[in-house]
Amino acid sequence: MNESPGVVDLLGVLAYAELSAFARMTEDAASLAPSLADQVALSELAVAEYAHFRLLHDRLTELGADPEQAMSPFAEALDAWHTQTAPADWLQALVKAYVGVGIALDFYREAARHLDPSIAKLVDEVLVDEGRSEFAVERVRAGLVADPTASGRLALWARRLVGEALSQGQRVAAARPELALLLVESASDDQAQISRLFATLTEEHGKRMAALGI
Template sequence: MTSGPVGTPEGAAASEAGPPADGASASYRQGSIDLLGLVAYGELSAFERLAEDASTSPTLADKVQMAAMASGEFTHFQLVSTRLAELGADVMDAMAPFRSPFDTFHRQTAPRSWLEGLVKTFVGDGFAADFYREVAAYVDAETRAVVHTVLANEAQSDYIVARVRAGIEDDPAIAGRLALWGRRLVGEALSQAQRVAADRDHLTDLLAGTVDRPGMDLAAISRMFSRLVEEHTVRMAQLGLAS
């Protein structure tokens, strides 16, 4: 989930050019599958975490809301699975390279309270969603539409913002702790995004572009990560927390 759309990624217009020539088509296709595998495992992980967080919700209304959010994430997972099948790829195979880094990230950022769990969903998942959108600028229109559809969760964002702000109003002392938590989350998320971009050659190729499909140079990739951090700052402000 995410707090809202980011600005148009650099090189987004190049994504309208269609698939690359035969010489680059295999790498391009695998890059698209890698992106969808990332999104699929992210949605599956979000489903698991939200379902678990529902069990510790402070009110029955919160429990219902969290369960509904979890259900929505699983529906998104199914949408991505369908798109992968259309590309001739199996969702289990596509997710496999990302299971270990994702699970490690979630172990290292296990929330200690229900509110910390909400902040993690809003800040951590929001950062990841912004990264996926940036990469999606370089895939075909059908794949890009699926990515944007599964990442559009404005209603969830409104709920989380309202509940975190209410929690801070009830206990102002927790604001500092939640702000530190948010900063830790974005640091971990930024490191994970950079590792994924570096470790998956086909994703790197997707961002770098092809002869007939311009991509990003190193400076543009650096600016992309700067944009991700800027969006995090906006997201923290929405929660009423210092970034």
């Protein structure tokens, strides 16, 4: 295996993120969707997440890595994030799928920027939106029209999602320094680059909140 440990870590954490997103979306579709149409739509998005997981699983195998071993260091942190951010209702589930998952994917996308083009292309492919944004924005905006008082509650929920995501991200970076190194191009400028990363994450989060209308 010629790839650096950081590359295997990135593909491993992404693979587990996609697998867990599939499981949670499937669960939310079954337990929280208010209509059959919503259940079908969220289930279709879950299937897309699973297809992304398979792409990452197969690439790890091609690189000579064991996919389960590559994913295992990240299971605890990602499972903890999902447990701590279990949605209480349909609108919370949609905000989580859009805002919470979105900021995590932004983080992975930034980590892949300095990688071999073939790996970066794979990461871009598995991070493609697949209609998640349009679906979530449409449903949340409709929900806010029906109940404008939900806006404040969902704004607080979104802040909690992002706070928990950043906290878990710090845990992962501390435990897997090779992955953290993918975020910086040179050790001499690492703090400035990390600051720019968080500025980018914050800016993209603001755009998502504006799109939702909360």
